[in-house]
Amino acid sequence: MRLRLPAERPTEPPTGYKIAHPVLSQDGTRAGFTGVSLGGALPYAVLDDASCVYGRRHRPPARLCDCGFHCVHDRSAAEAMLCTAEHRAALLLEVSVLGAYIRFERGFRYARQRVRVAVAGPCGCGAAAVALADAGWGRPGWRALVPVCAGCVRGRTSVSLAGFARLAGQGVRVVARGGGAGFPDVGSGGAAAGAGLGVPELVAEAALLQARLDWFQSQLARLGERGGGGAERD
Ligand SMILES: [Zn+2]
Numbered sequence: 001m002r003l004r005l006p007a008e009r010p011t012e013p014p015t016g017y018k019i020a021h022p023v024l025s026q027d028g029t030r031a032g033f034t035g036v037s038l039g040g041a042l043p044y045a046v047l048d049d050a051s052c053v054y055g056r057r058h059r060p061p062a063r064l065c066d067c068g069f070h071c072v073h074d075r076s077a078a079e080a081m082l083c084t085a086e087h088r089a090a091l092l093l094e095v096s097v098l099g100a101y102i103r104f105e106r107g108f109r110y111a112r113q114r115v116r117v118a119v120a121g122p123c124g125c126g127a128a129a130v131a132l133a134d135a136g137w138g139r140p141g142w143r144a145l146v147p148v149c150a151g152c153v154r155g156r157t158s159v160s161l162a163g164f165a166r167l168a169g170q171g172v173r174v175v176a177r178g179g180g181a182g183f184p185d186v187g188s189g190g191a192a193a194g195a196g197l198g199v200p201e202l203v204a205e206a207a208l209l210q211a212r213l214d215w216f217q218s219q220l221a222r223l224g225e226r227g228g229g230g231a232e233r234d
């Protein structure tokens with residue numbers, strides 16, 4: 001058995017792909033992600049260090065443990081994980097593999113990670129997402145979120161895609177995969193890379209604002225009817 005792995009010295013951090021659920025802190029001031037399998041109990045920030053899920057004192061990725069961040073080399077392999085029923089609402093993440101890593105046939109196990117792009121799939125109804133809404137489950141101190149469209153968001157507790165990106169910080173982009181359409185080219189970064197918002201983020205923001213306004217006006221209208229109608233029931 002080979003005991004020493006060949007050392008690699010990449011000029012820039014390798015890119016990997018994974019899936020995770022978006023989470024919002026209990027007080028709504030911080031956003032992050034939580035994994036779908038091993039390590040799912042430990043939500044992580046956009047830029048974060050792995051810690052051993054078994055509470056051992058070594059630094060991940062320890063050779064004789066299976067702790068550390070995990071990702072796969074191919075986006076299609078990560079997309080394949082989104083097909084299972086329990087992972088449908090998870091986001092596809094494009095990450096930079098930082099620090100020490102162990103390379104496997106399908107991916108990496110590693111010490112430190114930066115999430116560069118998070119891609120939200122469609123709402124449960126099939127339309128493109130404009131926001132992330134309370135999923136109805138979570139971890140202690142963290143609420144899990146699911147992609148939701150402008151038609152379904154209504155009065156649900158939610159944060160826009162750009163709002164989530166702002167809370168998550170570190171320049172992460174959060175974009176929606178259109179209902180039925182292909183994935184945007186998450187590798188290029190596009191015009192929205194860096195500080196500003198791009199067209200997809202602004203379109204999603206506008207759709208969310210419009211949906212909120214429609215919902216707000218319908219509530220006002222109902223109150224108006226009740227107020228003017230006296231004993232009438234609707
Ligand atoms: Zn460990």
Ligand SMILES: [Zn+2]
Pocket residue numbers: 123124125126127148149150151152153
């Ligand atoms: Zn919907």
